[in-house]
Amino acid sequence: MFSFSRRLAACLGAAVFISSALQAAPFAVLCDSCKSVRPLATDKVVEYDLYITEQKVSPAGKPVRALMINGLLPGPTLRFREGEWARIRVHNQLKSEETSTHWHGLLLPNEQDGVPHITTPPIKPGATHTFEFKLRHAGTYWYHSHTHLQEQIGVYGSIVVTPKGAEREKVDRDQVLILSDWTNEKPEEVHRTLARGSDYYALKRGNAQSIVGAWQHGALKEYWEREWGRMSPMDVSDVGYDAFLINGRKESQIEGRPGERVRLRLINAAAASYFYVTSSTGPMTIVAADGPAVQPVEVDRLFIAIAETYDVIITIPKTGRWELRATAQDGTGHASAYMGAGAVHPATDPPRPNVYTMDEMLNLTLEEQEDDPRASLNLPRPGSPYRLLKAVEDTTLPKGRPQRKITMRLTGDMTRYVWSFDGKTMAEDPYVRLHHGEVIQLELVNDTMMHHPIHLHGHFVRLINGQGQRSPLKHTVDVPPMSRRTVEFEANEEKDWMFHCHILYHMMSGMARVFSYDKPAAPADGGIGESQMVHPSHTASSAVEGTSSDHHGGSLGEHAHDMWFLFGAASAQSHMSEGNITLMNARNDLILGWEVGWQDVDDTQYEIEALCQRYLSPDWQLFVGARLTNDEDAENRAVAGVNYRLPLIIWASASVDSEGDLRLALAKRFQITSRLGAFGRVEYDTNTEWEWTAGVDYTLTKEFSLIGEYHSEYGLGGGLQIRF
Structure with missing residues (x-):
């Protein structure tokens, strides 16, 4: 009887602990049943078939080759309810190319993540791969190819997972808006142009630096100071694009009647473009960021990094045709979505960047350090609204876990177009070692003159933004130029997960790593120690072969060597x-x-x-x-x-x-x-x-x-x- 009572008390205590931990840290602590690999007979399974084909399209007026999903650009929206199972068959109907599909932002079993060779086999020409996983959390997400540069030419689409209960914010209508960039060049040619150090794209965008241009901008002193400092001309973007798109078009329509509240699920699926989003209807109310809900907050202009998602709510005015505009960060173009009918009320662009001075970069860095969390948003070209984001629940990570600090520097050479972490490409230094069960504090230090959107597969990270227990959860974090961000997460997975800059050409040039799980962490010592960055079992030969020899036989695939x-x-x-x-x-x-x-x-x-x-x-x-x-x-x-x-x-x-x-x-x-x-x-x-x-x-x-x-x-x- 005594033994039974002790066991019952222990079980009840464990149940209370797990329950409180789950409430305190949604997405942070995950039960084994949530990670099950097969649905039960009582589970609802939602099925989709995605057919990847090659077609000619002309979003920028010139017919060029694209890869379409079910004949659509972007691919279809996949809709689920939290707790359902997804069964998605991806059919590769390309004649001679492999393909893949990564489910960006979703927590799922490692083998379902969709990164060829690292987590999931590539999908061969003519083959079909079936993905099957449980939808463990609600929100706005997206999917895209992780093979070569296919994402640039059309292999992407949206995912909407509604919560088990009602949405926190009541709306009359719900619509997905996918932002993207488009080039009439082959993406391989784009990458080759960048690698050769050509200034053609700066010329195409109209922001190539010159002595006369510096004189016209009153910045001759800054121009020669930069040259004396051996710094390449500053830029805010890499590629000169031919068009910017919302849902595959330069102009799209937001459905709804006058007076309706509309939830717009904004997804930046661009390969290399940040956007400023502005609505002529007035401030937009952010209600979710990267999937999880946040406490509603208004912004006049939203700076959205590549691979991020935001849910915003707007109200359609009673009369007139109103514009929501997504303007490329470099100011070279925009895409529009209109709502209503009648006289047009255009949205406004932010001022174009002044590439001759670093004032914008310095002002953003200084304003983000102000006590006022809206300080940086008051700039003509604001930064990410991170300091305003506040989770709706406590996101504190479990206590008593081993803690470790990892500092990673974002490095690169714009002229040679080599991008890296800590001065090394993924092929040179592929692995970052994780112990299951530890809490990682990850400091990202940007030593470059560009923004970088950093994405960790298979995990949510807590963005340390001054909100304490209500720090928001994200899967992609913008790190501004010459600045830093700090995030933390529980290492509660297994095997290997990609970690990379989501500027497509930066990732393919080397700014990527594999976060690789090893043995369980040692007992907590109550402190945060510096990390050992390279997996000790990855010898020079294993790095060349791209294998992780100590726990499974994954490889690095196309990331095993630097591109030529x-x-x-x-x-x-x-x-x-x-x-x-x-x-x-x-x-x-x-x-x-x-x-x-x-x-x-x-x-x-x-x-x-x-x-x-x-x-x-x-x-x-x-x-x-x-x-x-x-x-x-x-x-x-x-x-x-x-x-x-x-x-x-x-x-x-x-x-x-x-x-x-x-x-x-x-x-x-x-x-x-x-x-x-x-x-x-x-x-x-x-x-x-x-x-x-x-x-x-x-x-x-x-x-x-x-x-x-x-x-x-x-x-x-x-x-x-x-x-x-």
């Missing part, structure tokens, strides 16, 4: 030709360069360099290779040297050849206007002595420029420069 890009440029001038062809990945370059001249010399002369170059940092590169020439004063030689970036972004080069001769060179480019540039190079070789060149070029298109150049040996000439 091939590009080049050549001039065809009246007196000479020069150019190069480069094969590049994150750290290595294979370069074939040439200079050929025929004017003012007796015979055509050439010098060809074949180099292997190692990227060490934005300021340093080492190279070795061969220098071939028919100059009668020289001969073919092996060569080794270093490039170094000086203040004012002057490139210095020093090399020594196999005959012991030394070559020193300085090179500089001046961007006079957005299209007109001037360049010069001077070198001294202890064998061939002095050589110099100076010229100008004028950009016509992405591929072609006019060029005029004077060379100390071949004289004056001009022609066409071609980029390929």
Whole structure:
């Protein structure tokens, strides 16, 4: 009897503890039955079939290849009720491409997460994969491909999970609005253009920096200070897009009658664009962020990061046609959704960014530190409304768990287009080790000049925003330039989960990791210690193979190696030709360069360099290779040297050849206007002595420029420069 009473008391105590923990931390503590992999006979199963096909579409006026889901752009909205089971069959009807589907923001079993190789097998051409999981929480979510760059060209759609009971906020109507960006270029070409360091997209967007532009903006001092500091031109976006879309169109309709309250489920499914959302009806009321409900709060303009979702409520005015506008962060365009009928009442755009000064970035950083949580929202170009977000329930994580602090720095080189954590790409350092049962405090420090939306698969994180026990839960967190965010979460899963920047081209360039579960955590010691970032069992060989050898046989798939890009440029001038062809990945370059001249010399002369170059940092590169020439004063030689970036972004080069001769060179480019540039190079070789060149070029298109150049040996000439 005594034994039975003790057991009963223990069971009752455990029940009370679990109940209170669940109330205190929704999504944080999860029971085993919630993670079951098969529905019971009494469970309701909601089924969908998604067919991924290739079609031609023209959202920006030009027919281009897209990947459609059920013939739609975006794919269909998948609707469920909390507690139901999803059974989704994804049919890959592509002829020669694998595909995948990730259920962004949903908590589900690891093998259902949809990241090819890391959690779920890729879906082969002609094959079907069935996903089956329980809807454990309500909210607005979305799904998208996690294969290559397919998300950019159409493989995305929305998910709506309504709560078991009624919604907290009563509305008359409910509608999904998916924001996205569109390019008429192939996404692979977009990525190659970014990787080669081209300023074409800045030119296309109308915010390319130049000396004349700095003078016109009254920012010449700032321009030269930036150059002296060896900083690349500041930018707020990467890609020059051809259109911005809401539900696949430049203009969409919000359904509803005058006087109705409408819940708009906003999803930023863009590949590389943040948006400012404004309604001409007045302030919007935020009632949910990244799925979970928050206490209602009004904002005049909503800054929404890539991969975030917000539920907002608006009321349709009694008369007139009113606009909800999503304006790209770089100010180059917008998409609209209209409600009502009659005279049009347009929404307004925020001012375009001034890329010549860092005032906007500094003001945002300072305003986010003010006591007033609305301070940053009062800026003409506000930041994320995080300090206003307050959970509707206590989200405190369980007490008495082992605690650990992990600091991760967001790093990158915009010119070379290498993005990373702590200076290393995912291929170089793939794993962050987690112990099941510990509480992780994750500090994200942004060392770059761009916003980054950071997403952790399979978990919600508590955003530490000054709301204490009511800190909001999120799956994606915007980290502003030269700033930091702190989040925390309970490591309550297993196996491997992706963690990455949700700018598609940043993730594919290396800003990603795998959060990998290992053995259970040690007993709590009451403190927060620094983490060991790299999984100790992942040796150099296992990193190359992309395997996690200690708990299961997953691989890194396409993230196991850095991507390679091939590009080049050549001039065809009246007196000479020069150019190069480069094969590049994150750290290595294979370069074939040439200079050929025929004017003012007796015979055509050439010098060809074949180099292997190692990227060490934005300021340093080492190279070795061969220098071939028919100059009668020289001969073919092996060569080794270093490039170094000086203040004012002057490139210095020093090399020594196999005959012991030394070559020193300085090179500089001046961007006079957005299209007109001037360049010069001077070198001294202890064998061939002095050589110099100076010229100008004028950009016509992405591929072609006019060029005029004077060379100390071949004289004056001009022609066409071609980029390929």
